Amino acid sequence: MATHLAAAFKNAGHRIVQVYSRDMQHAALLAYHVGAETIDNLDQLNNETDLFVISVKDDVIGTIAEKLTQYQKLIVHTSGATHMEAIQAFNPNAGVFYPLQTLSKTKEVDFRNVPLCIEGSDENITNQLTALAQTISNKVYRVNSTQRKVLHLAAVFACNFPNYLYGAAQQLLAKNEMDFEMLRPLILETAQKVQDHMPGAVQTGPAVRNDQQTMAMHLEMLGDESALKVIYELLSQEIIKNNNTDPIAK
């Protein structure tokens, strides 16, 4: 996260003054790419900056925020699951800068298309962070801490769980000597479809047709895959239920 964000700031013409990490090597790698100074001790902090960005594991955000309080600067974290209060408890000038995207070390991402969810401890700070966010992304949203937690949860359903299911499909193929390559166009098209439709409106498959014969055959085929069998039954039931209650799912 820190790496992607720092690169995006740098590309938009901002200056990264310093990069701190307990691990000097981590910090150095990131700092090198954006032309910043590397430190592994917060006593070496240069406070000639407008903003501190805390991009660390959720459970140490508060610890770092507390140490930065003395500088009286604007401080943001980048976590979906953490309340702004984690910073605001120590510093009134607090905010959140949450990129809603799945970031990999191995894959560059075009930050202009990454939704940035902004929260500030007052209107002035929110405006300031929104303006900053707009320099790196075309998709800037104001989102409060409660909403952001819901987004973070929704992202598990929209990203982490679908990826798990891609893996389940890949393994079913592998067991029958078929290559995952065969499924890749289908996976991409499924994601592309909901770019301009609502998911309920483009649901396909045996469950939405209530095709009991096919579902029974699939469950039989999953005979020795007990976890996948339970997942198949549960998700199919929910699709059938949705389709019976939700008019847009038809």
Place this chain on the structure above:
Amino acid sequence: MATHLAAAFKNAGHRIVQVYSRDMQHAALLAYHVGAETIDNLDQLNNETDLFVISVKDDVIGTIAEKLTQYQKLIVHTSGATHMEAIQAFNPNAGVFYPLQTLSKTKEVDFRNVPLCIEGSDENITNQLTALAQTISNKVYRVNSTQRKVLHLAAVFACNFPNYLYGAAQQLLAKNEMDFEMLRPLILETAQKVQDHMPGAVQTGPAVRNDQQTMAMHLEMLGDESALKVIYELLSQEIIKNNNTDPIAK
């Protein structure tokens, strides 16, 4: 399916002689687009053709195949879940022509990227169908009936279930006054990531990190969403389990 396939054949320079449907209007719409004659009675069948394509509901494939037997032509069906035997029982010149894609009436699809799974009742027919498939798609696979059924099942995991989960995420957002638009880039990136990686290698989220604190918070937030809660627990457990046993999932 019939509409997309007929258009792809036509675009590749093949001639669609006739389109049959019990519903004359259905047949006429499809036939109009590809310049074919429309019939709603199989007695009007023109047998001056090389191939009959049966693209109907799975449970009537056999009925149609039986009626076409007298013409002694090559007959294929386009179903993922149906054995080639459904045709071969009546006609030795049988095959399957299964496009592995999610097709919508409202959205055109570039057939060159649609995987076509081919099976023939003998080597000569398989070769003939493979050559035909290659005129409309760059992704042609030879797949036997057992493998094709597995593909069809895997497609439920790779397409139908992820789409259901997109819908679950959309509804979580809607309940908190947020727009599905916010999640669309994440959904697309998740599908794009597995275009050149294996799903296990790019799994992200609280479960793969075994982040118990976040998972507990998410389950609490799902308090009144009993179905989503069960789905969340089940899929998270499976991700944790995979990550502990599968070296490529790390």
